[in-house]
Amino acid sequence: MSKGKREVYAENQLVRLVETRKKDAQAAFENWQDPDTIKGFNGRHVRSIQQYRAKFEDWDSGKWFFYCAVQEVATGEIVGCISVSNEPHDLAIWLFAPHRGRGLGVAAFSLATNYVTEALDVERLYAGAMEDNLRAQAMLKKCGYIPHPVGNFTTTHYETGEEFTELDHIYIPPWQLP
Ligand SMILES: CC(C)(COP(=O)(O)OP(=O)(O)OC[C@H]1O[C@@H](n2cnc3c(N)ncnc32)[C@H](O)[C@@H]1OP(=O)(O)O)[C@@H](O)C(=O)NCCC(=O)NCCS
Numbered sequence: 001m002s003k004g005k006r007e008v009y010a011e012n013q014l015v016r017l018v019e020t021r022k023k024d025a026q027a028a029f030e031n032w033q034d035p036d037t038i039k040g041f042n043g044r045h046v047r048s049i050q051q052y053r054a055k056f057e058d059w060d061s062g063k064w065f066f067y068c069a070v071q072e073v074a075t076g077e078i079v080g081c082i083s084v085s086n087e088p089h090d091l092a093i094w095l096f097a098p099h100r101g102r103g104l105g106v107a108a109f110s111l112a113t114n115y116v117t118e119a120l121d122v123e124r125l126y127a128g129a130m131e132d133n134l135r136a137q138a139m140l141k142k143c144g145y146i147p148h149p150v151g152n153f154t155t156t157h158y159e160t161g162e163e164f165t166e167l168d169h170i171y172i173p174p175w176q177l178p
Helices: 022-031 035-039 049-058 104-119 134-142
Strands: 008-011 015-018 064-072 078-085 091-095 125-130 153-156 163-171
Touching: 008 104, 015 078, 015 104, 022 049, 022 078, 064 104, 078 104, 091 104, 091 125, 104 125, 104 134, 125 134
Parallel strands: none
Antiparallel strands: 008 015, 015 064, 064 078, 078 091, 125 163, 153 163
């Protein structure tokens, strides 16, 4: 993370994918206290802002294949984050709660999908969604992901202990299709 203007990785009419800054940590941490955010990831991410800030430091460490903040073009506000894990490349998104349900999820996820496959040469992207996370599933479908049942797995809910299935999805860039 550097000083000055944030690096812009990609942009469309609604959102930009930009470099993260340490000052994003507070909003991102508060967002992790929301049960719907945790539903996207099945676990309480971190319990204190100190732990979360330490994670932010991690992001420059090569632990992630790609990591960015999502900035709304109209307001310049940071509205969420996106991560891509090292192989297998799993794309994940969390929009801060006040910014959900306005189309920014589809805009940001499709932009990240295109950026990672085109500019970073990734040939296969994966994304998981809990079976009851219908909004995430709708978003994945709109972004060109298809179900990838071989990657499904059953696990237990982080809070209730109930069993549920995490539904895997795959994105194959059009130029990779037969
Ligand atoms: C999942 C998430 C990124 C979606 O972003 P969003 O901006 O809220 O979603 P969008 O407004 O782009 O809507 C996506 C689609 O889901 C649909 N949708 C919304 N709520 C829905 C619901 N309860 N059931 C079914 N579909 C729903 C929308 O109608 C939209 O489809 P449409 O454009 O055809 O109308 C966001 O809600 C979020 O960050 N959630 C918490 C974390 C999470 O679940 N991350 C996903 C892990 S991959």
